[in-house]
Amino acid sequence: MARYLLKRLGLAVITLFVLSVIIFFTGQVLPGDPGRAILGPFASQAAVTNLDHQLGVDRPLLTQYWTWITGALHGNLGTSYQYRSAVAPMLWAALVNSAKLAAFALILIIPLGILGGVIAALNAGRAPDRVISLTGLSAATVPEFVSGIVVIVIFADGLKVLPSTADAGPGASFDTQLRYLLLPVIPLVFEFFGYIARMARAGTIEALESDYARTATLKGLKRRIVITRHVLRNSLLPTITVIATQVGYLIGGLVVVETLFNYHGVGLLIYDAAINKDFPMLEAGVLTIGAVYLIATLLADVLNTYLNPRLRTGAEQ
Amino acid sequence: MTDILVAPVAKATTGKELPPWRLIARRPAFIIGALILLFWIVCALFGSSFAPHNAYVQQLLATNQPPSAAHWFGTDQLGRDVFSRVLVGARSILLVAPLATLLGTVLGTALGLALGYLGGAVDALVSRLVDAVLAVPAVIIVFLFIVAVGASAVTEIVVIGFIFAPIIARTVRSAVLVESQLDYVPSARLLGERRLQVMFTEILPNVMPTVLVEFTVRLGYAIFAVATLAFLGFGVDPASPNWGSDINANYGVIGAGYWWETLFPALAIASLVIGINLVSDSIERVVTTG
Numbered sequence: 001m002a003r004y005l006l007k008r009l010g011l012a013v014i015t016l017f018v019l020s021v022i023i024f025f026t027g028q029v030l031p032g033d034p035g036r037a038i039l040g041p042f043a044s045q046a047a048v049t050n051l052d053h054q055l056g057v058d059r060p061l062l063t064q065y066w067t068w069i070t071g072a073l074h075g076n077l078g079t080s081y082q083y084r085s086a087v088a089p090m091l092w093a094a095l096v097n098s099a100k101l102a103a104f105a106l107i108l109i110i111p112l113g114i115l116g117g118v119i120a121a122l123n124a125g126r127a128p129d130r131v132i133s134l135t136g137l138s139a140a141t142v143p144e145f146v147s148g149i150v151v152i153v154i155f156a157d158g159l160k161v162l163p164s165t166a167d168a169g170p171g172a173s174f175d176t177q178l179r180y181l182l183l184p185v186i187p188l189v190f191e192f193f194g195y196i197a198r199m200a201r202a203g204t205i206e207a208l209e210s211d212y213a214r215t216a217t218l219k220g221l222k223r224r225i226v227i228t229r230h231v232l233r234n235s236l237l238p239t240i241t242v243i244a245t246q247v248g249y250l251i252g253g254l255v256v257v258e259t260l261f262n263y264h265g266v267g268l269l270i271y272d273a274a275i276n277k278d279f280p281m282l283e284a285g286v287l288t289i290g291a292v293y294l295i296a297t298l299l300a301d302v303l304n305t306y307l308n309p310r311l312r313t314g315a316e317q
Numbered sequence: 318m319t320d321i322l323v324a325p326v327a328k329a330t331t332g333k334e335l336p337p338w339r340l341i342a343r344r345p346a347f348i349i350g351a352l353i354l355l356f357w358i359v360c361a362l363f364g365s366s367f368a369p370h371n372a373y374v375q376q377l378l379a380t381n382q383p384p385s386a387a388h389w390f391g392t393d394q395l396g397r398d399v400f401s402r403v404l405v406g407a408r409s410i411l412l413v414a415p416l417a418t419l420l421g422t423v424l425g426t427a428l429g430l431a432l433g434y435l436g437g438a439v440d441a442l443v444s445r446l447v448d449a450v451l452a453v454p455a456v457i458i459v460f461l462f463i464v465a466v467g468a469s470a471v472t473e474i475v476v477i478g479f480i481f482a483p484i485i486a487r488t489v490r491s492a493v494l495v496e497s498q499l500d501y502v503p504s505a506r507l508l509g510e511r512r513l514q515v516m517f518t519e520i521l522p523n524v525m526p527t528v529l530v531e532f533t534v535r536l537g538y539a540i541f542a543v544a545t546l547a548f549l550g551f552g553v554d555p556a557s558p559n560w561g562s563d564i565n566a567n568y569g570v571i572g573a574g575y576w577w578e579t580l581f582p583a584l585a586i587a588s589l590v591i592g593i594n595l596v597s598d599s600i601e602r603v604v605t606t607g
Contacts, residue, residue, distance in 0.1 A: 011448070018449035026461050134346070137598060141590045143541050145548045149564060149583040153576040164572060249454055256456075256545055260568070270457070271549060274464040286461055290452040 027283040078280035098265030105188040117200025136194025144187040166263035184261040199242040203235035244300030350595025360407040370398035372405040391577035406558035414539040417474040421481025429489025447483040492527040533597030
């Protein structure tokens, strides 16, 4: 088991390295001249050269990458072009905000998704199954800003029951914050309900068709007991993995929702950095999202290994 | 899924198995999805000729008009007819997304064939590359590239295509690995076919169903990505009608009560992605179970 987890960890580190190279290449090499990009087409060449030197972008690429990546490993993510201050503290504050939004979303998504999937599986092939599966699939493929617009039009503009921005202002009470986060959470629930319901459905159907479920039914156990005690315990294992993977995507999907609802999380930070061509901020933001995703996936592996006795005892396969 | 499993099996026992495309065309979900898709394709091709108004003309004396008989979906902040803009707006998204998906599918299929059949060190390298690309939502990676090189239709097509390629390659690769185990592959080699020939004339036709499913699924993602980029303000041309850009331009005035300017383009995007998903889901179910 330890060997398996070490291997996963190693792969995650390599993946993160590849991602960092892609991000660095895109952020540092493709834009051409950062000094020119910041100062605009009418600035003098001397000013551009001077700024390039100040930013350190006139040094060899390998040196630049090395400085950037070793800095990032020490928690120094560089200096923002637009704010002229360190990226890391701003990114951290934004990450905390995003975590709040993501946590609220997950508290709603997980039970709803599992419930939907189990109901669909118990009615496999009949109307409730089709309705849940098709709704989940459609909701997952509609971009977040589309469902966001629809809920804003209905709840904020039409019924006027909820605010259309997510920012409750500084020092707002827990209740107020929740009220402000309710609308932004709905597009996220739409986005992820389908995936989780789909996994829960597949897992439950597999467990229902298994030999042990049949044995339990044939020895006279009530259907309710067969389902709660035998089926669900086994069927939800793959779902846990999916949930952990989705956590990473959830953080990434926040760019749109946070922009639409003007919520100061990591998504809005990335958007803001992109609009202002603030490459150090942008690179750090994207790298962070990648790291969060990989950590979430790794945790899913650990959790899965812990929950699955066949993996825990170290049996092969 | 059980209901779908039953149908083809029952057909097989009668000895009259329908060809896959007939099975697909019989599914109600496919028909609804295809009709939605057809409607938007017609709009993309001929929208400007049957739209009730000119989608570009501003009427500054009739801005922010609510839906009425003259303007079914109302007018926007510049007095342009929202209904006409929605019809004509199908064009930009239906041009960029399918071309990007096609590029990704062609590159990805070639790469997947090479990885699956030839294997080796390149295989391991590309697997890491796919993992790295998948660690960040595609929209964000595309976003990063677009910011770096500037937005244009060609950039969007190339970037989305290149990001899809390794993802599609991975799916094709696993299909190729299954095919390579079958007898006809070594047989073709023994008959003296060269490796490239085996890859493209023997294996490729047999993994085409997988490629087709991948194409339709990725098309849904491409539309998602293109619409989202336009919404985030990275649309290709601000004046031409574009659902995502129109939403971006008008969502600030929802609070003033002008909901029609954003709601209708939003519903257009929703209907298009749902249409594509109904089609791709139908194809996938028939191909994977039949």
